Amino acid sequence: MRRAVLPVLAVLLVLVVVWYAAAVALNAPWARDQAGRAGVELGFGALVVDTMAQERPVLPAPHQVFRGLWDGVAGQKVTSKRSLVYHGWITLSATLMGFALGTAAGMLLAVGIVHSRAMDLSVMPWAVASQTIPILAIAPMVIVVLASMGVTGLLPKAVIAAWLSFFPVLVGMVSGLRAPDAMQLDQMKTWNASASQGFWRLRLPSSMPYLFTSLKVGIAAALVGTIVAELPAGASAGLGARLLSGSYYGQTIQIWSALFAAATLAAALVMIVGLIERVTLRRMGMAR
Missing domain, CATH: 4.10.280 (MYOD Basic-Helix-Loop-Helix Domain, subunit B)
Known part of the structure; x- marks a missing residue:
């Protein structure tokens, strides 16, 4: 210890x-x-x-930041717009929505890429290229386009969060689904296993350690995407909005308090994913 x-x-x-x-x-x-x-x-x-x-x-000195963090968490009513709990919940809601969308997209694309040579050659390069576009450049465009279509609220922020989170999940899932070696795949063929049986009983269990590792990266990236999406949107709520209002009025203590709140939230989310990973792998007999 x-x-x-x-x-x-x-x-x-x-x-x-x-x-x-x-x-x-x-x-x-x-x-x-x-x-x-x-x-x-x-x-x-x-x-x-x-x-x-x-x-x-x-x-700000460390004690000033932590005092601001304490005041924002325990010194305000949860419903107050000065409460970091209130703003953190709004950011968390969009983060979880975007993480769910990104995870679903990443897993589905990974399954298609592993089982289809055409998708491997066509989709994977575009997925890599999508991550070369600076998120600060694309976030305002996505928000403006969706707002023109009448889509506002959490969904535009969730789309940006999904944009950042799907790629780690995609790469991790592809690596995991391709983890079984040739001997294991040949063994499944000798047992006359179908493609679906090979997927559910060999490829998917083998991909779990890779998947959870990528989920930890993906959920942290989703939080970053949500905060970035709150900046150009002129949002009035969310940790990004606290950062923006603090920069407008020169409230550096507020900025640093919001940053620490975001870091704490990210650490908590990663720990939760890690806990789910340990429970899942232990039940599958793959404890790490």
């Missing part, structure tokens, strides 16, 4: 120290400027204290 925890705590401590040092360095010019205007000369101690307590710092 100590061997696992101590290195993590040591790295965390170093990061916090570096963060505080960077906050002092980046916030010091403003503190000196204000002191110069007031005709006051700041000593080092007073300078450090000032950089730790600015309302709109260039780089």
Whole structure:
């Protein structure tokens, strides 16, 4: 236990120290400027204290960020538009919808690619090419087109989330379905197994470890896609909206609090997928 925890705590401590040092360095010019205007000369101690307590710092100190995060989570009613729980739920809803769409699309395309040479040669290159388009460029176009068709709300954000999440699932599922070696496939043929039996009893079980690994990447990518989609949409709710409003009004503490909320949400989603993975593989006799 100590061997696992101590290195993590040591790295965390170093990061916090570096963060505080960077906050002092980046916030010091403003503190000196204000002191110069007031005709006051700041000593080092007073300078450090000032950089730790600015309302709109260039780089908030860790305690300021965590205080903002705590106020956003526990200091507001869940229904309040200043609550990070409220905004996080809206982002989570679109993320899960997009993740479901992306996962379904990725798995279906993977099955087709593995069983059809034509799809392998035609669909896979386009799937790879789709990921070369910057999501910041395509998100506004998708949202504007769907809005012109009367489609608003969660669905446009879910489409962007699905766009980012389907590719990891597709690649992982294709690799997993192709994991059985020639000897295993020949063994199925000697048993006179049909193509569907070979899929359900050999290819699909073999793909599970690959699938869950790609699902962890896909759900994190879906969250990123949702937040990116909330930025050009001018959304009034969601973690992306909190980032946008914070940038408009120079509320850096709000921006960093929303970022940490998004990171916490992503970590929770990945952990949930990991838990489902362990339970599923254990029941299949493939515990990792």
